Amino acid sequence: MPNDAATQGAHHIGLTVPDLAKTRAFFLDALGFTQVGEVPDYPAVFLTDGTIMITLWQATKPEDAVQFDRKNVIGLHHLAMKVESSAALDALHRELSNTDGVDIEFAPEPLGGGPARHMMCAIPGGIRVEFIAVAG
Numbered sequence: 001m002p003n004d005a006a007t008q009g010a011h012h013i014g015l016t017v018p019d020l021a022k023t024r025a026f027f028l029d030a031l032g033f034t035q036v037g038e039v040p041d042y043p044a045v046f047l048t049d050g051t052i053m054i055t056l057w058q059a060t061k062p063e064d065a066v067q068f069d070r071k072n073v074i075g076l077h078h079l080a081m082k083v084e085s086s087a088a089l090d091a092l093h094r095e096l097s098n099t100d101g102v103d104i105e106f107a108p109e110p111l112g113g114g115p116a117r118h119m120m121c122a123i124p125g126g127i128r129v130e131f132i133a134v135a136g
Contacts, residue, residue: 012046012053013079017125018062020045022101026124027054030099052081068126078120078128086117089133093119100124108133 017023020043027033027047033054037046043058059065070077083089089108096102101124111118115135123129 010052012055014055014057015076015079015125015127016057016059017127018059018065019125020056020058022124023056023127026099026101027056030095030102049081068128070128076127078130080118080130080132083131083133086133086135089117089119089131092131096121 015023024035024045024047028035031049033047033049035045036048036053038044045056047054047056066073068075083092086108093104093108097104103122105120105122105128108117108119110116111132116132117135118130118132120128120130
């Protein structure tokens with residue numbers, strides 16, 4: 001199928017977070033990402049799962065930040081990431097259910113009545129992340 005789009009997918013996703021150390025630890029420890037760079041003076045870290053890069057920036061004054069309201073704030077509603085299989089999604093749900101700073105919004109369930117399944121949570125720092133197991 002011909003593609004006339006001017007872009008070719010995501011290169012990276014940049015997120016400003018209230019606690020860089022906690023959010024970095026979440027991506028490294030809970031999701032198995034690898035850190036590929038850092039700018040301590042910014043401060044920022046660059047993480048990858050081998051497919052997408054996530055850039056995390058430390059908020060300057062997190063105590064003054066307005067918490068995200070998914071229905072009233074312009075900006076990132078959530079980040080959706082693929083997982084390998086339905087079994088991997090269930091295992092990730094078990095892992096994240098016991099991870100400090102993670103708030104499970106809903107457990108794995110069918111996505112839109114189809115064979116794919118998904119779950120939603122807020123990671124350390126409050127950013128909503130959806131994990132999707134696409135039926136294969």
